[in-house]
Amino acid sequence: MLELPHRDPCDLCEGMAGRQERWAIIEAGEHTLTVINPWQFEVGQCCVITRRHVATLLDLSPAECGAVLVAAQRVAGALLRAFAPLGILMFQNNGVYSGQETPHFHFHVVPRQQGSDWGVGPPQLATFDGVGRPRGTVHDASGDAQRRARVQVSAQQLVETAARVRSRLLE
Numbered sequence: 001m002l003e004l005p006h007r008d009p010c011d012l013c014e015g016m017a018g019r020q021e022r023w024a025i026i027e028a029g030e031h032t033l034t035v036i037n038p039w040q041f042e043v044g045q046c047c048v049i050t051r052r053h054v055a056t057l058l059d060l061s062p063a064e065c066g067a068v069l070v071a072a073q074r075v076a077g078a079l080l081r082a083f084a085p086l087g088i089l090m091f092q093n094n095g096v097y098s099g100q101e102t103p104h105f106h107f108h109v110v111p112r113q114q115g116s117d118w119g120v121g122p123p124q125l126a127t128f129d130g131v132g133r134p135r136g137t138v139h140d141a142s143g144d145a146q147r148r149a150r151v152q153v154s155a156q157q158l159v160e161t162a163a164r165v166r167s168r169l170l171e
């Protein structure tokens with residue numbers, strides 16, 4: 001069994017219930033929602049999440065698996081049209097030792113821009129002490145606190161960015 005992060009209540013379920021201030025939907029599908037990531041490490045970065053509260057890729061139905069990639073492809077096209085990024089990074093974490101921080105399935109879609117300080121991949125994975133360590137290693141997120149504070153844009157900015165991406169989705 002994969003060890004899962006604990007977050008009670010679940011922040012993604014709270015967002016879907018309308019109880020999360022920093023929440024903006026780009027696109028809603030039968031199985032998925034595409035939402036703006038409240039941490040804008042890269043402008044426009046978003047996540048495709050499942051409507052069901054399930055933790056990892058291993059918990060998805062075949063229909064949900066398909067829906068996630070279709071939604072990711074759609075928003076990747078919109079990001080390309082909205083921001084002209086150098087590249088688009090997609091990643092998804094299963095279990096705390098892969099860097100998963102929320103126990104609700106989410107698939108990251110990230111436009112990469114010149115001047116980004118992400119290096120070759122998501123920095124939180126590089127700084128997560130638990131990666132590759134024995135079970136029981138406690139995750140100390142404080143090393144990433146400064147970066148997180150810097151990229152926490154306002155709720156209004158999140159809404160505006162989500163609207164910009166949404167406007168570039170194709171029918």
Ligand SMILES: [Zn+2]
Nearest residue numbers: 010013053104
């Ligand atoms: Zn949830």
